[in-house]
Amino acid sequence: MPTCVLIDDENRSIDTLKTIIENFLDEDLKILGTANSAKEGYQLILKTKPQIVFLDIEMPHQTGFDMLELFEKIDFEVIFTTGFDQYAITAIKFSALDYLLKPINIGELQLAVTKAVERFNSKSSANQIQNLLDNIKSPKDSTNKIPLPVMNGLEMVQVGQIVNCEASQDYTIITLAGGKQVLVSRSIKYFEELLTDYNFFRTHHSHLVNKEYIKKYVKGEGGYVITESGKEIPVSRRKKPEFLNWLKH
Structure with a gap:
């Protein structure tokens, strides 16, 4: 069974996502834990080793992007969750990764999870995440x-x-x-x-x-x-x- 963790500074957002996963997801997905900050999320990922991370972008002190920078090796899939932030969304699209706009749509969540499981099994997206982090550091650079x-x-x-x-x-x-x-x-x-x-x-x-x-x-x-x-x-x-x-x- 695929496993995941939820990282978001808003408990309400975590509770909503958790409810949708537990009640509406076609594919079984085991939730290993939740965290309310990038620092807590980093430790949670190291401890539980999930296959999929649902990651909020805008969090106090450190963003979701900052948290990803802490890993020497990213061996999990990321589905970003965010309010409307055009710059972040463009950067994510640029790297062909998945994001979910809040409030989260059930159908879009199901599709994102299916794609994430496929990517995890084929080990195909580590370079995409690194590409995203590189592009975030140098926006609008033609070498991106x-x-x-x-x-x-x-x-x-x-x-x-x-x-x-x-x-x-x-x-x-x-x-x-x-x-x-x-x-x-x-x-x-x-x-x-x-x-x-x-x-x-x-x-x-x-x-x-x-x-x-x-x-x-x-x-x-x-x-x-x-x-x-x-x-x-x-x-x-x-x-x-x-x-x-x-x-x-």
Whole structure:
């Protein structure tokens, strides 16, 4: 039976999560203990060695991220629980890890636990957690890595190596510096939300481009940009004024 611990500074949040796990979870999950701070949580994990840790991000004195930094080796899965904190959520998404917004939705909890158990059994997410901690230390750094979900797993690439993203139905084609293309099972909107802060702009409903690789803008009804490799990327008429302003600044 999978095991877990709950770490949150609010007893009410712990009680709610505990009730949902005990009464509504399809998959049996044994709760080994609870803690109300990062310090207590660290000791609890060392003592009980759970497979899954439900971890609140914002706690007094130390955050959930601070607690994770204390471990030399992370051999457990993490499901973050948080109120709405866009920066934290973006960082978590950037690392392809799971989070639950409070108040917690039962269906989302069930899905997150199923995925966490699968990751634990395959030992696949230790690098994702380390990637998250590295990104937290240096937000908006183009050397930060982002995991791209591909057919056989995750491919880690530096944000600064992404030239452009192009929608392909429910998928996105990522073009990297050097010309390599990666087909990713995520929508272009997903990447727009993650990469806008890294100097990317969605020029068209099907295109997202990295400013660092724009060589030239050619005028027209909407116009188009030419990347360093010579690829032409359209700019929609509706996006043109905002795009030109972004390009200048």
